[in-house]
């Protein structure tokens with residue numbers, strides 16, 4: 001049987017930990033060539049070493065995706081290395097602060113800049129290539145969009161923006177036979193929660209993670225792989241994946 005992702009060129013942002021790192025491993029496992037993007041280049045290089053793959057299979061790129069110049073350089077490097085772009089996994093994202101009145105203005109900006117501005121700009125740069133390759137764009141939103149809980153106003157807003165952005169892009173790309181998939185993960189046990197500065201909120205998340213048996217990063221990587229591996233005519237537009245025991 002032919003492998004649908006063999007030698008396909010896929011870019012994954014936020015590849016230095018969690019869902020992104022697990023996705024890199026899963027993609028390499030099925031023969032894809034991957035561009036691994038994050039600010040912590042040492043983590044990307046360690047991942048490459050750990051997975052035992054050569055420079056022809058993975059291109060680690062240090063990039064702060066919020067920076068327009070760095071994003072442009074990333075895209076140039078990726079195309080020079082890969083020759084084309086079959087997939088873009090917009091996974092990099094973060095949450096900061098807690099209740100709005102207790103959240104620093106810099107935290108608002110970093111969430112909006114990373115979760116929606118950088119994602120939109122990178123997609124803008126990748127769109128001509130995705131159209132040419134009849135490729136797949138996958139955007140990582142969050143199941144919080146369906147739950148809307150206090151303490152996550154701007155994070156939820158940024159992830160709702162990702163969902164709206166995805167649906168518009170689906171309409172812009174479908175005539176080119178390029179797919180757009182939005183994934184809404186529930187709670188995943190990653191470093192994501194390390195960045196939460198509100199100690200009370202962090203503690204309650206830690207407790208919840210255990211009590212509901214949170215998803216593992218590999219669970220989401222499998223879903224990403226599944227969406228990417230479908231025949232070209234099949235577009236899984238929206239996928240919500242929660243831990244079985246997560247009520248909201």
Ligand SMILES: NC(=O)c1ccc[n+]([C@@H]2O[C@H](COP(=O)([O-])OP(=O)(O)OC[C@H]3O[C@@H](n4cnc5c(N)ncnc54)[C@H](OP(=O)(O)O)[C@@H]3O)[C@@H](O)[C@H]2O)c1
Nearest residue numbers: 014016017018019038039040065092093142187188190192
């Ligand atoms: N964990 C959950 O429960 C959960 C639930 C729903 C949705 N999500 C979403 O899933 C995605 C992945 O999160 P995760 O759980 O895997 O968390 P994670 O382990 O903290 O990974 C976040 C990744 O984003 C990268 N990143 C952050 N800012 C960046 C920037 N400016 N430029 C480039 N890379 C940047 C980080 O790399 P560097 O720091 O090295 O740059 C890291 O690799 C995020 O979009 C998150 O919102 C997570």
